[in-house]
Amino acid sequence: MIDGLPAHLALHSAPGNSLQLSSELWELLLAQLEGTPAEPELLTVAISPRFPVASTAASASQGRALQSLVVQARRSSKDKGIGSTIFVPKSLLSTHPNIFGRPRPASESPLPTLLISLARPVALSSVILVSADAKSYAVASADAAAFEGQLAEQNEVVREGEQISLAGAGRTGGWKVAMAEPVLQGVVQKGHTRFLVLPPTAGGEELANGDASEGHAELEATASSSDEGTVRGAEDSEEDDQDDYEIDEAFLAASVLSPGRQSLPPTPLSPPPSSTNGLALTNGHTSFPLETPSSAPSKPSATSITVLPASLQQPVPSPLLVPRPPKDEDDTPRVYLRTNDLGRLGLFSGDWVVVGDEGNEHRRLARAFAGAGLLPETSADGSIPAYLPPTLLHNLHLEPSASLTVSPARLASPSFPTAGSVTVARIASPHSVNRAYQSLFLDGLKQYFQSHRRVLKKGDLIAVGICEDTARFAEGKADDDDVELPASSSSPTAVVFFQITSLELSPSSTTTKIEGGTAEEALLDQLDSGELGCYVDPYATKLLQTGLERSIAPDVAGFLGIPDSASISTAPNILGDATPASRLLEYVQASLRKGASDYDLHLTVLVKGSRGSGKRTVVRSIARKTGFHLLELDCFELLGESDLKTEGHLRARIDKALSCSPCMLLLRNIEALARKSQALETGQEPTMSTVLKECFATARQGWKSSGFPVIILATACDVEKVPTSVLGAFKEEISIEAPGEPERLAILRSLTATSIIAPDVSLRALAVQTAALVANDLVDLVRRARASAADRVLALAPSARLEDLQHAGVALTAVDFNDALEKARSSYSESIGAPKIPSVTWDDVGGLANVKSDILDTIQLPLEHPELFADGMKKRSGILLYGPPGTGKTLLAKAVATSCSLNFFSVKGPELLNMYIGESEANVRRVFQRARDAKPCVIFFDELDSVAPKRGNQGDSGGVMDRIVSQLLAELDGMAEGKGGSDVFVIGATNRPDLLDPALLRPGRFDRMLYLGVSDNHDSQLKIIQALTRKFKLDPNIRLEDVAALCPFNYTGADFYALCSDAMLKAMTRKAEEVDATIAELNSKPPYSTGTLLTPQYYLAELATPAEIEVLVSQRDFEAALAELVPSVSQAEMQHYKVVQQRFSSETMNSDDKIAQKQVEAAKPNGIALPNGVHINGVATSSDDEDEVPVKKDKGKGKARQE
Known part of the structure; x- marks a missing residue:
């Protein structure tokens, strides 16, 4: 909560968005100004709610609600002695319901609901505006400098998401602030703020003339219509009524009659035709809107209702309740119902009800309040609950998932009997049996009874919060002369429970008389006997703490404000599996x-x-x-x-x-x-x-x-x-295990629930990028993003104070999350070698067009259409890339991972070997487990022939290589069949596929083979050179086509990389020689302009022009590099790789025969080939199953015998 002065809320009808402050509040703020010789006309203030409540579904959907409102205020000219009051215009009331809260009824001494403090507006660095209509866009485009000057002269606070207008712009629709940086609200500063004005979009006029928030329309029924803050009458509120109900005398009689009233029959509630507002004022009383099905013309009030109880996760401040309860009233016996449920019972907010079934010994009295606007309408599972404090819910002794009966008590103000003596016992817990905390929880117990007039009965549990950090300051024994210090204001970190083991009534307890039926008499008898609770007066009741009991305890951590009390969902995941x-x-x-x-x-x-x-x-x-x-x-x-x-x-x-x-x-x-x-x-x-x-x-x-x-x-x-x-x-x-993508998305949403997220942030995309990160890593990621946002804002507004930035609101942008993710990935990868998505695009890959299409067809199909594999169909996720060294196998695998947004996990063969028995196989298991944790992921086995050679041909005595191959085969089979490896793909690369174990090439493992050879035409060579030189500064006269025409056909991709690198090096050497020659020429002609000989460092920093130091790669640089380049693969070796390709041509997807077959099938007009050889429209070109059997037999052992 932001510190400030408490203030009341009132409404004023003056135009504009500026506030008006009462004289008392104005003087208090002026006293805080330093170095101000004269009284200013305007003050920039920050307004925040004094009692923030839980976000409802409506407010949570906004996603960018401000915690404070920075606005300009002036002194009220019609102040009549009102205390600290803020007069707010209607426009701000309707657009910021999270700041000003829900409507409050009139009261003689209302409690201040706002906090106000001085603020310094932050100068905005950039603003993006969307024009509401064509005229607005024309005004802004006609003279940009004048438009910027007029906005700066207005000196108004600009907020993201709101409309702005110019005084002299005529009848225009204005402009909507689509984005404001570095904060969400600030002022425009001429010469500092950059503007981008966009033309009107579809529906722009409706956006400019949008109505006020529908959920906040009730404010006009109770807010002040003048500077004095008087409440409107019932005539004005009836015009804005939204609910179809008539509040008549029969309804009022259900709650406002005296305690001696007669039992009333059910009261019908008839909806009138003209009702528009959810708030009606009758005889000074406030009624809340009632909700009934529109098809029912009337509905009688029920004698009882059954609700689903839910525990409060945080207390509801008493000042926000209607009516406001007394200061010393116990805040535990309360139940928060929907206004619809209150209407069904014929009750007002604040009336007393009986919770619990009739005849249940644990039933008790409680005050029913309307929870509309204070608590979520629905719980996490979509149900509509009634909220109770956790200790009250526990003391009712309900079964899990049991419903709760709520019935009217027919008591205007029940008088509980006063307890004469109460015995309290500790509940055994790690803190209550520890003597170090004894003084803390005894002081807390004393404060618990002194703060409120408690209503308790025998067997009740009470919870007391303690701060563990203060235990070390507690003294062992206090002297009689010691001054009793007030209780510490530090937040509690632990809970100690007590139980009422004995309770005796005071003989002087009063009774309440009710004239009515049997139910009322029985309720009165229970009230007089203390069965519904007794007052515990610390000045009249004898309290004794003794004994130790055992009991389960309610979850009061969140209700008492204990940090780290977030609960984890125990529901099964989306597939129904147990978590x-x-x-x-x-x-x-x-x-x-x-x-x-x-x-x-x-x-x-x-x-x-x-x-x-x-x-x-x-x-x-x-x-x-x-x-x-x-x-x-x-x-x-x-x-x-x-x-x-x-x-x-x-x-x-x-x-x-x-x-x-x-x-x-x-x-x-x-x-x-x-x-x-x-x-x-x-x-x-x-x-x-x-x-x-x-x-x-x-x-x-x-x-x-x-x-x-x-x-x-x-x-x-x-x-x-x-x-x-x-x-x-x-x-x-x-x-x-490491959370999957849905779990990471849920964690990120929970961590950023209290933060303002910029529109350019996609938490779903962030969940994909954070693969392999566990929950603690995600917490660290969000913390890094917040720190990055603070650094970004301080860099753009270095003179701003931290409290000013807090008032203005800072949003987490995509830049902040990208910086945080990069830092987290870097530290995480260095510690345990985490997989990450590479940054290699297809622009970095030259040529290999046919290979690209084949490999993407294998990997993209399961990712984009998982429904095809939902019926048990096995996907083929193993691809083997083979060919001469330097042909781009590793680069191709990284490009595939980048284009499909897959994490990339590179494994070198020798990394798996370990001298200890069993550790090499364990390394293989760890690799696949880490990939499953980081899915969707690509495992890239480089130099696969070194880790999976043919079994039985190795000379190691322990058979390590054979066991590694066996473990690798087992993991590949488990990945293809198990659901844990559904998004894990394996790509292997080798120069010698003939050395691999034949079992690796069987279906379900590396059953897709792609040959990556050298370019056999100059066009492919040109594409490789263009990809390698796309970041070079080339000479305008160079022709890369001529460079490619000079290259032989045995150059691999690595050779072309060496060619381009050597050409760049020669260009840099040539430029260095030219600079040295220039310096030598200048030094040969004294006198020197610098007083001494020129040095290269001084010349490059002070004298050289950008054109003199620019490095341009020319044609002769390539020709010189080409003359010195030696191919890495000789012609004899190329012939050997050709033989290997022909040997595996039947398994290779991009072999010459299969490419020719694809071209023939593509040429047919109606032949759409399917994987099983069947064609649509009756056209089939492949042979039957008997003809395919010999082809399948060529794999595996048969091929090994041929070798």
Whole structure:
């Protein structure tokens, strides 16, 4: 929340967007000005809501709502002694509902709802305007300098998304601010701000003359119509009524009669034909809009309704409620309903209701408030809930997913009996049993009862927040003379729960009389007996804190404002598969079922995943959701000087977890307790594995004795380092893998929910770019983007203060995310070799047109049409590129990955080899697992013949190469069949396909072969030279066609790269010689202009012109480089590669025979070839299945025998 002075809201009808301030508020702001000799006419102020509420669906859809409004204000000329008041024009009220809130009823002493502070407007560097009509565009285009000057002279705050106009521009539609940089709102400064005015678009006139926000039209019913802030009468509000309801005497009688009223019959609500506003004022009372189906002419008020309860994630400020409750009223017994539900019950907002089924001992009284505009209308699953504080919802003891009955209490103001004595017991938890926090939670308990007049009953749970950081400042014993300091204002970081174990009524408690039916009498009896709750008066009630109880606890972390309290969705993914969170939730909930302890279940879970994948976050979220207490422990902190001390520390933590049951004990970094290498060296299992099993048995015995389970969870980043005996001690294993694209998109949306995102940012595209990044990496990415945005804004507005930038609003742009992604990728790739999308385009690839089409057909089809492979059809994702060295195999693979937006993972053959037994095969598994985590991904195996040669021909005694080949074949088969490898493609490159193991060339593996040879014509050579020299500065007289005509046909792509590099080097050498000659000529003619001999550095920096130092590659540079170039592949070697190509011509997609066959098929008028040889319109050219059998037999072992 931004600091400022509290102020009231009123409406004024003066034209323009400037505010008017009362004299008292004006003087307070003037006192904050420094160095101002005279009183200014205008002040630039920032306005923000004092009580921000949760975003509703309407406001969240805007996506770019400002947190503060920077606007110019002047002193009110009709001030009549009103206090700190802001008079706001209608235009700002309608366009910024998130700042000014929903309509408020009139009150004698309303609470200030706004904060105002001085601000310095930030000068905008660039503004993009969209003209509303042709005349507006003509005015801006006629004289750009005059247009810029007029905007600067107006000195008004320009906001992105709003309309601006000029005073002397005549009858024009104005201009809409499409973009403003570097902040979302600022002022135009002549000579500094750049403008781009766009012509009107379709619907521009409607955009310029758009109506006010429909959801904010209610403001005019209650806002002031003059500078005095008086409320409109019922006559004006009826004109703007939107709901079809008539508020008559019968309806009012349902809520405003005295406590001794008679029981009323159901009241019909008839909709009149002329109703336009959602707010009506009758006899000084405010009613909220009611919603009913339009087909029903009338609907009686119900005696009770059934709603779906939901827990509040953050408290609703009392000043925002209608009517505003007293300051000392308990904020726990409250229920927030839709206005439609209030109308069905015949209630006003603030009336008392009974929550809970009749006859239920846990039912109680609560005040029902309208939650419209304060809380989301729908929950995450699309249902329409009723919101309750989490402690109230827990004290109702409802079953999971159970509904809640709400009925009118028929009490205008119930008088709860006062408790004479109350006994409070601690709920066992890691914080409540720790003596270091005893003084903190006792002070918090005292503050809990002193702050409000609480309404409690026996068995209720209450929650007290404590700040763990202040525990070290607490003294052991306080002296009698010590001054009692006020409670710390720091935010709580933990929760301690208490339970009311005993409650006795005071004999002087008052009673409430109701004349009515049996239901009212029974309700009165329950109220007098304290069954619906009792007042706990800290000055009249005797409070005693003693005892220790066990209970599950509600999730109050978000309600108390504890950081890092975000919950994780436990719903299955889009395919219906169980997520790690849902699996753990089911496992924990099973332990809470009645009689679960009789089955002797082993409540031990191992959560594995890479570092930063969210293992601890998942455990924390499930613990809060299920009500378990959480005791975290880092195993590195358990390690002692010997195994005996480590065992003692572990057993002590187990005992503490048993004393806090139901509890979840989280052992982080379980690999620290025992190392796998220790077991290999000694030949015995580690001692800690036995200790862990004994501790787990102790936890099961404690479950049976206390009735509350202790679930032991452990996390491991690398399970291969954990001994087998330790892994065997955990009966359940949950793996958290790298999030897929939908999961990353959900995480990014959650992380940027409170940030302003620029229109040029696509979170969906960002989710594709962040493949292989885990949750913690995405958090770091968003932090880097925010830091990049701050650096960008400070660079464009170096004189702006941080608070001014906060007021003006800074949006995260695509440039910020690109910079953050580049930095995150760079650090991530250096640490673990993360795959990333390369930056090689088809412009960098010269020639290879036929190869490009064939390889894209194989890879793009599964990506663009996954439905073709949904019925079990296997895709062919393995491609083998072979040919002479330097023909562009690696470059081609990178270009394919770039064009298809695939991550590129390059693996060199020797990188997989390891001296230890089994590690080489493990490296192959890690490569494919990392690619699956980064999908869609391309694995590129360079020099494949070095890692997958023919089995049986190697001379290594251990058979390492054979095992690598076998593991590679297994991964390729699993990738083709498993769903985890659906978006993983494998491309291999080799110079000698005849040395590969024949099994690699079978269908489902590398079954697509492409030959990349040298260019056999000068046109292809010209395309390669043009691609290599597209960033060169060429001489205007050069002809690359002549250069290509001089090249022989045994030049590879690498040779052409050497040719172009040598030509550039010779051009640079020639230019350097020319500069040296010029300097020598100048130095040979004294006197020197510089007083001494010229140096090359001084000449290039001070005297040389751009034309003198520009390097142009000429024809003679290419000819000189061509004369010195030696081909990397001789003619004899080229003949050998031709023989190899002919040998594999039947498997090669771009062989001469298949290219000729494609040309013949393309020439047929109605022959559309399909993969199985069948043609549309009855035309078929391929042979039947019997003829294809010999071709298939040529692959595999038959081919190996031929070799």
